[in-house]
Structures are given as structure tokens and as C-alpha cells.
Amino acid sequence: MDRFSPTGRGTATTGGPLSRRSLLRGAALGVGAAAFAPLVTACGGKGTPTGAAAKTVTFGSNAAVPQPKGAYETLFAAAGKATGLTVKPNWVDHNTFQQNISTYLQGNPDDVFNWFAGERMQFFAGQGLVSDVDDVWSAIGANYTDAMKAQSKGADGHYYLVPFDYYPWAVFYSKSLWKSKGYQAPTTWDQYVALAKKMKGDGLIPIAFTDKDGWPAMGTFDYLNMRMNGFDFHIDLMRKGDKWNTPQVKAVFDQWRELIPYYSPGFLGLTWQDGAQQLLNGKAGMMVIGLDQIGTIFTGDKADDLAFFPFPEVNPTYGQQAVEAPIDGFMVSKSPKNKPGATKLLKYLGTAKAQQLWLGTNPADIATANGVDTSKYTAxxxxxxxxxxxxxxxxxxxxxxxxxxxxxxxxxPAIQKFLNDPSDIGSILSNVDKQAKSIWASGS
Known part of the structure; x- marks a missing residue:
């Protein structure tokens, strides 16, 4: 849902384009409020809505680019017909929205806003900066699987998110290129590296890896850690932060080093769009990325040329059991100006009908609700x-x-530092471990 545009993104470490995944640098620290306030302020005042205000729901969107902005406009028009509400969007670029979400939520936020499942949702629920949406789920619960319900709850057991779409991360490739070269999808690490070596010999960039934005490399780390140490270890590491300077984590980075010779030349200076174009134009053989991103590059008659395989097995104990599948959805601010309207809107957005409409103009994701006509899906x-x-x-x-x-x-920055100098991983992990322990000890 929360698409990247080919331009207008920044890195988290430079003044250039920033990805949507640039995670809350200003948010957690309250930075950038002065610059942020003129751009991200809610539409309207507080109090019980009356008259036209009772029919208006404000929506904080991080999609101030032609797409998915256009898809949202279509969706909001349909929501208006279905609910009688007028959805008033507050369009903000991803950079500003993501970096300053905490400032936004503590100020005068919109009724409803884009956000994500997982710790990012639970963090703000735990801070008391959002409203639960239990009343919405009483109406839409039958539309979702138990797994999707679990991803929508805070630590207190209440619902805080209405999931809208999601997508997998995998190893993507061009079917036509692979057919012309006779390549076969690997299932194990040794096969994966052997294929990369073969591609290099064929004059291709084996793996279109780019990390100017910083976040793309996180996907490779996640998969390597889950494949080598298992899902439970990975989630504990993410949630507790107390095992970064351990042999298990160092082994992940040591394994990763084996892939670096097969990456795009100058990858630390390239965006994910640069890598996607290498794949699209037949210059690269594979790319670890999300369908949400690469699906916006392989479009039109190229859409069905896109294929993928699961990230390969490293440790047979864990095989390919875990899949990275980010969920995007909607949340309600702590004191919405039109709570009844926000509830009504989310009840509509939590239906297969609404999600089917969205996917009609957005074939890079899949619906979260049951009942969507999958015959209309791309390959x-x-x-x-x-x-x-x-x-x-x-x-x-x-x-x-x-x-x-x-x-x-x-x-x-730690992962980027490793990619720039893999030999320094010992000191990098020691520093990460110290910072993690300090952050978790703060308890905030």
C-alpha cells in the first residue's frame, strides 16, 4: 500500500532521497517538529462533530506521490459512496511522515492514518498515542484469519490496526532472462552461490543489491538470521535486543560476506530503483526485495515476466519455513475529531470489496481480507x-x-558500515550491542 515513487526518497544518512522505511529517526527523538508542523497538521478542530464535520473524516497519508495517491483517491471516492462520508486526505511525503510520526501523533493528528503492523504499531499503542479499534473488529473480524488478527493487536490484547494489504520479500528475477540462460531456482545456499557465480561468468550482475537508502539490506539480514538461527531467535533478537554480540549473529554476517562479490558495483551509492532497473533491463539476474517495490517496476506487459523463489535454505533445521511479509494498514489517533466516522470508514476498508478496488490499480500487493477474487491477481x-x-x-x-x-x-548505519568494510564486523557488533542494551534499558 505504501508505495515508493521512483523519485523523492531520501537516505537516512544523507540529504538525498529517503525511503519509506527510513524509520522514525526524528519520531523517537522528537526531532524536526518545527519543520514538520506546517506540513503535517490535522484537518479541522476538536470536539464532537456536528453538521458537515460529522460527515467528514480526516486521513493522514504518507502517499503524496502520483501513485499510490491516485489509487487512494479512487478508494476514498468509493468509500464516500458506501458510507456517506467525505474523506479529507492530508497528503504528506514519506520522508516527513515517517521521520516525524511521533511529533504528529502528539500534536493535532488526523482521525485515521497509514501505518504498519508489528512493533511499529505496538510501540505507539504502548505509548497511548492511538485509539483501539475493537469496535471496528466486532464488525470485520470474520473477514480475517486468526494470524492476521494476531498481527493487529497490541500487547494489551486490544486491536489497534485494520490491515489492508501485504506482500512477501523473496528473491525476484525475470522469467524470460532465466529461460534464455537455462537457470533453475536454487533451494539451498550452495546452489544460490553457484548460480551467482554462473551468472557472473555469463556477464550479468548476479544480484542487484543496492543500499543507498539503507533499509533494503535489512531484508537480507532478516532472511539470513531466520535461515541460520531460526525464527524464534530472530524475533527475540528484534524484540529484546540482548544478543547482538554473539557467535550466532556474527555467523550471519560472516555468511553474508560470501555474497558481496556478486552484488551490483557501487551498491552503496545506488537506490532500490536502480537495482530494479538492472533486473528489468536484463543486466542483473536476481534481487532480494519486496513485491511491493519490484511490482511497481515490472508493469504492463512486463508484469507476468516477474517471478521469484524463497530465500534459500542455509541451516536444514530451519529450511525455508519463515517468510518476510510486511503488513500495511490503518490506525486511529488517540482523540479523533470524528470517532464515529473513523469507525465507519475503517469498517468499509476492512472488507474484500474495498481491497479489491485498491488492488485493481495496485497490483504489487495482495489483500489481507478474505473473499477477494484472486482470479484477478497477476502471476x-x-x-x-x-x-x-x-x-x-x-x-x-x-x-x-x-x-x-x-x-x-x-x-x-551498522549494516552499511559492515557492507563497506566486512572485516570490521567484530567492533560493529560490539557497538550495536552496547547501544541496544542502553536503548532497551531506558524502557521507553
């Missing part, structure tokens, strides 16, 4: 459903599964 969407439903465990993504004051400020 990658149908493959995504099979991958996710066959998984034993689902993770969200590093910057969703761990604390917002740790993922971006600590792990993003």
Missing part, C-alpha cells in the same frame, strides 16, 4: 499468496519487528 500476486500461506512463520521486516529508536538510528 506474481498468486505466487505471493502461495508463498505466504505455506509459511510456518511470518516476520514483518527489521524496522517493523524491532524498536523504532533502534532500527534506523543503530542498525541501518
Amino acid at each position: 506474481p500476486q498468486n505466487a505471493a499468496v502461495k508463498l505466504i500461506t505455506s509459511a510456518r512463520n511470518l516476520s514483518q521486516f527489521m524496522d517493523r519487528d524491532t524498536r523504532p529508536d533502534f532500527a534506523d538510528p543503530v542498525m541501518l
Whole structure:
């Protein structure tokens, strides 16, 4: 749902384009409020709505780009017809929205806003900055699986999120290129590395890996950690932060070093869009990325040329059991100006009908609600459903599964430092461990 545009993103470490996953650097620290306030303020005042205000729901959106803004406008128009409400969007670019979400929620936020499942949702629920949506779930509960319900709850057992769409991370490739080269999808690490070596010999960039934005590399870490140490170890590491300087984590980075010679030249200076274009243009053989991103590049007659395979097995004990599948959805601010209207809107958005409409203009995700007509899905969407439903465990993504004051400020630069100098991993992990213990000890 929360699409990247080809331009307008920044890195978390430079003044250039920033990805949507640039996680809350200003949010957790309250930075940037002065610059943020003129751009992100709720539409309207407080109090019980009357007259036209009772029919208006304000919506804080991080989609101030042509797409998915256009898809939202179509969705909101349909929501208006179905509910009698007028949805008044507050369009903000991802950079501003993501970096300053905490400031936004503590100020004068909109009634409803875009956000994510996992720790990112639970963090603000725990801070008391959002409203529970139990009343919404009393109406939409039958539309969702138990697994999706679990991903929508805070630590207190209340619902805080209405999930709208999600997508898998995997190893993507061009079917036509692979057919011309006779490549076969690997299932094990040794096969994966052997294929990368073969691609390099064929004159290709084996793996379109790019990390100027910082967040793309998090997906590779997540998969390596789950494949080597298991899902439970990975989630404990994300949630507790007390095992970063251990042999298990160091082994993940040591394993990762084996892939670096097969990455895109100059990858620390390239955006994910640069890597996606390498894949689209037949210059690269594979790319570890989300369907939510790569699906916006392989469009039109190229859509069904996109295929993927699960990240390969490293440790047979854990196989390919876990899948990274971030969930996007909607939340309600702590004191919405129109709570009845917000509830009514979310009841509509939590239906297959609303999500089917969204996916009609947005074929890079899959619906979270039951009852969507999957015959209208593209080949990658149908493959995504099979991958996710066959998984034993689902993770969200590093910057969703761990604390917002740790993922971006600590792990993003640490991973980039490793990729720049893999030999320094010992001191990098020692520093990460110290910062993690300090952050978790703060308890905030």
C-alpha cells in the first residue's frame, strides 16, 4: 500500500532521497517538529462533530506521490459512496511522515492514518498515542484469519490496526532472462552461490543489491538470521535486543560476506530503483526485495515476466519455513475529531470489496481480507499468496519487528558500515550491542 515513487526518497544518512522505511529517526527523538508542523497538521478542530464535520473524516497519508495517491483517491471516492462520508486526505511525503510520526501523533493528528503492523504499531499503542479499534473488529473480524488478527493487536490484547494489504520479500528475477540462460531456482545456499557465480561468468550482475537508502539490506539480514538461527531467535533478537554480540549473529554476517562479490558495483551509492532497473533491463539476474517495490517496476506487459523463489535454505533445521511479509494498514489517533466516522470508514476498508478496488490499480500487493477474487491477481500476486500461506512463520521486516529508536538510528548505519568494510564486523557488533542494551534499558 505504501508505495515508493521512483523519485523523492531520501537516505537516512544523507540529504538525498529517503525511503519509506527510513524509520522514525526524528519520531523517537522528537526531532524536526518545527519543520514538520506546517506540513503535517490535522484537518479541522476538536470536539464532537456536528453538521458537515460529522460527515467528514480526516486521513493522514504518507502517499503524496502520483501513485499510490491516485489509487487512494479512487478508494476514498468509493468509500464516500458506501458510507456517506467525505474523506479529507492530508497528503504528506514519506520522508516527513515517517521521520516525524511521533511529533504528529502528539500534536493535532488526523482521525485515521497509514501505518504498519508489528512493533511499529505496538510501540505507539504502548505509548497511548492511538485509539483501539475493537469496535471496528466486532464488525470485520470474520473477514480475517486468526494470524492476521494476531498481527493487529497490541500487547494489551486490544486491536489497534485494520490491515489492508501485504506482500512477501523473496528473491525476484525475470522469467524470460532465466529461460534464455537455462537457470533453475536454487533451494539451498550452495546452489544460490553457484548460480551467482554462473551468472557472473555469463556477464550479468548476479544480484542487484543496492543500499543507498539503507533499509533494503535489512531484508537480507532478516532472511539470513531466520535461515541460520531460526525464527524464534530472530524475533527475540528484534524484540529484546540482548544478543547482538554473539557467535550466532556474527555467523550471519560472516555468511553474508560470501555474497558481496556478486552484488551490483557501487551498491552503496545506488537506490532500490536502480537495482530494479538492472533486473528489468536484463543486466542483473536476481534481487532480494519486496513485491511491493519490484511490482511497481515490472508493469504492463512486463508484469507476468516477474517471478521469484524463497530465500534459500542455509541451516536444514530451519529450511525455508519463515517468510518476510510486511503488513500495511490503518490506525486511529488517540482523540479523533470524528470517532464515529473513523469507525465507519475503517469498517468499509476492512472488507474484500474495498481491497479489491485498491488492488485493481495496485497490483504489487495482495489483500489481507478474505473473499477477494484472486482470479484477478497477476502471476506474481498468486505466487505471493502461495508463498505466504505455506509459511510456518511470518516476520514483518527489521524496522517493523524491532524498536523504532533502534532500527534506523543503530542498525541501518551498522549494516552499511559492515557492507563497506566486512572485516570490521567484530567492533560493529560490539557497538550495536552496547547501544541496544542502553536503548532497551531506558524502557521507553
